[in-house]
Amino acid sequence: MGLERVQSVRHALALAPAYPIITVGGTNGKGSCCAMLEAVLLHAGYRVGCYTSPHLLRYNERVRIGGREASDAVLCRAFERIDAARKGTLLTYFEFGTLAAMLAFAESDIEVAILEVGLGGRLDAVNAFDSDCALVASIDFDHQGYLGDTRAAIAFEKAGIFRGGRPAICADADPPATLSAHAATISAGLMLINRDFGYVADPTQWRYWGPGGERHGLPYPALRGAYQLANAAACVTALNCLRERLPVTAQDVRSGLLLADLAGRFQVLPGRPTVILDVAHNPHAARALAANLASMPRSTHTLVVFGMLEDKDIEGVVEAVKGSVTQWFIASTGGPRAASVARLVTALAGAGVTAPVTQCVDIAAAWNAACNTAAEDDKIIVFGSFLTVAAVMRERQRRV
Numbered sequence: 396m397g398l399e400r401v402q403s404v405r406h407a408l409a410l411a412p413a414y415p416i417i418t419v420g421g422t423n424g425k426g427s428c429c430a431m432l433e434a435v436l437l438h439a440g441y442r443v444g445c446y447t448s449p450h451l452l453r454y455n456e457r458v459r460i461g462g463r464e465a466s467d468a469v470l471c472r473a474f475e476r477i478d479a480a481r482k483g484t485l486l487t488y489f490e491f492g493t494l495a496a497m498l499a500f501a502e503s504d505i506e507v508a509i510l511e512v513g514l515g516g517r518l519d520a521v522n523a524f525d526s527d528c529a530l531v532a533s534i535d536f537d538h539q540g541y542l543g544d545t546r547a548a549i550a551f552e553k554a555g556i557f558r559g560g561r562p563a564i565c566a567d568a569d570p571p572a573t574l575s576a577h578a579a580t581i582s583a584g585l586m587l588i589n590r591d592f593g594y595v596a597d598p599t600q601w602r603y604w605g606p607g608g609e610r611h612g613l614p615y616p617a618l619r620g621a622y623q624l625a626n627a628a629a630c631v632t633a634l635n636c637l638r639e640r641l642p643v644t645a646q647d648v649r650s651g652l653l654l655a656d657l658a659g660r661f662q663v664l665p666g667r668p669t670v671i672l673d674v675a676h677n678p679h680a681a682r683a684l685a686a687n688l689a690s691m692p693r694s695t696h697t698l699v700v701f702g703m704l705e706d707k708d709i710e711g712v713v714e715a716v717k718g719s720v721t722q723w724f725i726a727s728t729g730g731p732r733a734a735s736v737a738r739l740v741t742a743l744a745g746a747g748v749t750a751p752v753t754q755c756v757d758i759a760a761a762w763n764a765a766c767n768t769a770a771e772d773d774k775i776i777v778f779g780s781f782l783t784v785a786a787v788m789r790e791r792q793r794r795v
Contacts, residue, residue, distance in 0.1 A: 396518035396541060401490045405523055407480040410497050414505060415640050416524055417633055418556045420512035421532030422549070423680045424566065424626045426657050427618050428532050429511050431630045435651030436507055437462050439643040444500035446493065446521070447511040451659055451785045458496045460503045465496075473498035489513045493520040507641055515542045517555020527640075528633045529556040529583075530564045532626055534571065535679035536708065550574040557583040562636035564592075566629035586632055594628040596621070603628055607635030610645060616652045619661045620687050627652060659784045661687050667771040669694065672787065673778040676707055681715035684778060688719045696721040696773040698765045700787060701739065702728040702758050703779040709734060709742035712779065720776075722768065723752045724761040728782035758786035 419428045426447055433445045442461050450456035455464040473495035477486070486494070493513075500508055510521045515538065516531075534550045542552045550571040557563040563583040565574060570587065578585035586592055592605030601624055603610040610631065616623045634643055661684065664670040669691075675684045688697070699720045703709050723743065727733045734742075736754050743752055755761035765775050777787045 396515070398518060398520070398523050400484055400486055401494060401520045401523045404477060404481045404484055404486065404490075404494060405497075407482070408476065408494065408498065410494070410501065412497065412501070412508065412524060414507055415527040415637055416508045416510060417637070418510045418512065418521060418524075418526035418529045419532065420516040420519075420529070420553045420556050421566070422535040422537050422553075422677065423683065424532030424622070425511050427623060427626045427655075427660060428530055428566075428630055429509050430618065430655040430657040431616060431627055431651060432509050432633065433459070433462070434655040435630070435634060435643055435647050436509075436641065438650045438654065439641075439647040441506045441641065442504065444496070444503065444505035444508040446496040446508070448489070448492070448513050449781050451781060452788060457492060458499055460499060460505060465499050469499050469502065470495055472502075487520070490520040493523070497524065512553075512556060514538055515549075515552040515555070517552045519556075522556055525558055526556060526561065528562045528564070528636050529558065530566070530629055530633050531556070531570075531574070532566050532629065533679065534567045534574070535677065537677040537679070540706070547571040547573045551577055554578060557581060557585070559583055562586065562633065564629050564632050564636075566625045568625070584636075586636075588625055588628060592628055592632045594624045596624055603631050605632045605635060607632070607638065610648065614649055614653050617655055618657055619663065620683060621690070622683055622686075658788075659781065668769045668773040668775055670775045671777070672784045673776065674781045674784050675778045676703060676712065676780050678708055678711035678715050681712040681778075684776075685716045685719055688716070688774075688776070691774075694772055694774045695770065698722045698724065698769050698773060698775045700758065700761045700765050700775065700777040700783065701725045701779045702761070702783040702786075703734045703739065704728065704732045704782075705734040705738060706732060707734075707780075709739065710746050713742055713746040713748060716776075716778075717746055717748050717750070720748075721750050722765075723748065723750060724755055724765045725752060726755040726758045726761040728758060728780050728786065730782070733782070758783055759790040762787045762790050
């Protein structure tokens with residue numbers, strides 16, 4: 396990892412954005428924050444460029460312009476320009492993608508860009524572009540091979556997206572001191588949740604407080620989960636910090652919270668049995684999934700379609716949700732990083748799972764087996780990886 400390659404090609408392409416950039420990092424919650432920021436700014440009438448990762452079904456999902464996925468033609472033109480400009484410089488998949496998104500934004504005359512960090516922050520390709528406001532949604536364990544095996548080390552990597560003299564927002568309620576220390580070292584304007592901004596929740600609405608004052612009577616975000624209020628408060632803080640360049644109204648905020656949509660993040664599908672898609676792939680996200688399940692009406696049985704990548708903390712993820720599950724349907728996601736069925740079986744046993752486990756040849760087969768087993772009043776939870784959710788989405792489309 397490093398910024399030298401992407402910086403050199405960026406300069407060759409003369410990419411020097413003049414529009415405001417909001418960079419969003421964090422272990423979990425990045426996608427939710429990007430979705431809420433994008434929805435608010437779109438409702439306010441801005442032409443928004445939004446770059447996120449990974450995608451579920453189409454690469455184009457990663458690059459949105461004015462609320463719509465970039466076309467194949469726009470992306471291919473960008474890739475061709477990068478290939479011509481790099482002159483032998485080797486670029487990773489994500490570096491190519493980041494530069495292509497920024498070229499697409501330049502071609503489309505956007506007014507503000509929202510960039511989601513792919514991994515960490517300090518050495519991520521997105522960090523080759525200076526943010527006008529940086530937001531870290533959460534700090535927990537994932538990608539330890541790259542970011543370190545302590546929260547302190549991970550926090551330092553994520554704080555790398557901060558810039559001196561510019562707003563730096565953290566929605567994690569217990570950030571390691573390394574994050575604050577780095578912000579102080581570079582003189583970033585750090586704002587912490589529960590210290591500089593926050594929220595007060597009521598049964599049907601919530602109140603924001605922060606540097607821009609208070610906002611009352613805010614609706615709960617369309618994105619499910621009580622933890623989304625911390626993400627929403629951080630987004631409101633970011634918008635307050637940029638209000639001179641990107642003014643938004645109270646109605647823009649309310650409407651954006653209600654309109655924000657993000658596939659695969661505790662996504663409850665219509666119909667019976669209840670089907671929930673969640674890309675949770677680390678213990679922090681799995682605990683949030685378990686909390687969301689606990690807040691829902693109980694069902695007779697909760698069936699899980701489950702597949703993960705080999706380099707993830709599979710035991711930790713299983714431990715977080717096992718109490719809610721009455722039957723597991725497991726399969727490999729496929730590909731070189733996929734955990735095998737044997738590895739999943741070992742992890743389930745190691746986490747003390749006693750519920751029945753059905754081994755399947757692939758995720759589509761696991762989904763079909765769960766559907767054939769579930770009664771109308773049951774729940775089917777699909778989780779463990781973006782690949783797991785994507786495979787079920789494709790299978791559902793195929794069966795329509």
